[in-house]
Amino acid sequence: MPLDPALADRLLAAVDAGFDRQMALTADLVRFASTRGREHACQDFVLSQMKARGWATERFAMEPAALARHPGGSPVTADHSDAPIVVGIHRPRAETGRTLILQSHVDVVPAGPRELWSRDPFAPHMEGDWFYGRGGADMKAGHAAMFAVFDALASLGLQPAATVTVQSVVEEESTGNGALQCHLRGYKADAVLIPEPEDEKIIRANTGVVWFRVEVAGLPVHVSHAGSGQNAIEATQGVIRALRELEARWNAKKGEFRHFEDVDHPINLNIGMIEGGDWASSVPAWCAIDCRIAIYPGERAETMMRAVEEAVLGAARADRFLANSPPRVTFTGFTTEGYTLEPGSEAEAVLARAHERATGAKLQDLVTPGYLDTRVYALYDKIPALCYGPISENIHGFDERFSIASMRRVTRAMALFVAEWCGTEPVQP
């Protein structure tokens, strides 16, 4: 049932009225340098925010064995976060609406060299329409918006008339195991909304991601006896070439995959990290690269994992150094599939109405070549999985930022969506 226009207007005004407080909460979240494994303090803060709103809460750990058994689980390596997952559950007095999961992640990618930032990445600041800080856009702005929706309703004496499970997860940037652990914990809903920074669009289709490491090792010698062919750092270049060829082959197939036909370069390989050698004057005996590559929705992660192994083996056969010492491929994070949001769901229609009322523009969709936690709900719960959030720039880069005006529009849309999807009831009987 469409939202009462008068309520809608009051709710939009309430979001606006609370917006400074929402930005302050966003800044509080950004101040936590919650990189992988260091999300503990941030999650404790999130838990306190949930308790302050009177929700039931749960705090729990990953279950590596259960994750390993699940086809959507990614490897739990030594680098895996051991920070808890935190969940707050709003239960209405009368369960009359449709249930919802709201989810955000608190893990952020490393800031990288400080000198490439204009200002301290973990000292959030606003300049004009931009809010700067590592993890602000991706995705603490969305995280704070989940609370802001409840606060706006509460300022009107209202709350959702259905159970809303607010999930604060970790490991979104490396494995997707946090979202999957929530699924394994058993939370269910009629739809999920994840406010990732997606330019005020809804994700129609999204790739899966595979992380892998290639380690090259051989027998080094003093540089005075060195031929360049024995250098593990340079031998690694042959591996990179073979992986770029693999990437090109997969991009050439994009016409076979619905929604990706017109995406410029859907399958991105990233050589993200490299390390090798011990001494300038010793021929390096080892070199390792950490990489990520995407996979089309509908393809199994296994398929790409085998393709990567074959590409590396092919490079090894073509190189004197590598042939003597075949590189080792290991899977160090994401081994996840992509998903498609099938058009026509009622949840999407409600979000589209909310978006149009909040922003004055039609909701457009977007196909993205990166991992999103929505895949868990699309693939394994088979519920409408809505990924929708603000305009941003430089996520994973330097001077990461989101548009403050956009975040306000998105929060308005989220509030209208929750009010219509879940319905509302007075807080006091």
Add this chain to the structure above:
Amino acid sequence: MPLDPALADRLLAAVDAGFDRQMALTADLVRFASTRGREHACQDFVLSQMKARGWATERFAMEPAALARHPGGSPVTADHSDAPIVVGIHRPRAETGRTLILQSHVDVVPAGPRELWSRDPFAPHMEGDWFYGRGGADMKAGHAAMFAVFDALASLGLQPAATVTVQSVVEEESTGNGALQCHLRGYKADAVLIPEPEDEKIIRANTGVVWFRVEVAGLPVHVSHAGSGQNAIEATQGVIRALRELEARWNAKKGEFRHFEDVDHPINLNIGMIEGGDWASSVPAWCAIDCRIAIYPGERAETMMRAVEEAVLGAARADRFLANSPPRVTFTGFTTEGYTLEPGSEAEAVLARAHERATGAKLQDLVTPGYLDTRVYALYDKIPALCYGPISENIHGFDERFSIASMRRVTRAMALFVAEWCGTEPVQP
């Protein structure tokens, strides 16, 4: 005056008699994992060995300002060792012979990954004719031999009849500043002998070495927006190609450099270390390589430093990423010149006689493409600088080892050399 044959025979027998003790001292030295900056304990042990032999001793620090002023000084970076230099001075009762500097270094290059070694690199062990351990060949075997020569003479009631300065230095593997600091301290002699592992040959000519670091940095983005040309790790490959071309150009000139005309590949470039990127799913904004390259004797280090800078700039002009963000070149260690041992010196003649008597073979010479501390004495003291030591394998590599039989032959030759060069006198008047 040639050595008395009867004394020579007694001295050779004395070296043999003390050889087990000499190997035990070598093992004691190898047990110190005296990598750059961690030579303190090893140098204290060396000092105790010097004191035990009744020598005058000095222990002193590097003088960065004086090193910086000297044309043979290399940059003192944050990685530079702060371990002391230790010197023992034997003074005869009557100064009748020719004075001598004996020098060895205690710094060793990193062992690298443990799994590439058959056994613990710092647990020295003997197997057949081989003595294994990091830094055994390069050059703690030679270090112990300096003491063994005195011990052999002492077992006959003799000592050198001239001042012998025994110098235990650091920074031989990275800057050559240890040897230069001894020179700056003012030690002088009529000749120097450094027992580096040189296959029982004498070094006729030796290259200089330049260390440098190239840092590539740019503006990264989330991998989902990435074109591969924005990847600092892959942009670094263009720098490596340009440096390999520089290396080829310098090797092509070898005909212009005496003693190097017939050396297979005298100018070796080594890409020794690489590091870049912060996250598998972030396009890397930075990558750095640590390199070393050789220079012919007679060329100034400055010449190669400028050539490296030009090669990197050339690579930058040819690449979209690098053109926007030119790499930074810094000099992080060696900036040293090579040297030539002019044939015909009396010191070389004495060593040749000693070698032939000790081993039964003629002394051959060798041209080497790596740094040697002898350059300080050849270039700045202009004294005969003899570099001569045992047969070895895998220095700077894994399972580094020296031939035990060879080390015995070399010690025999060193003892005969010292006895003839310095003359001998009874320890007791």
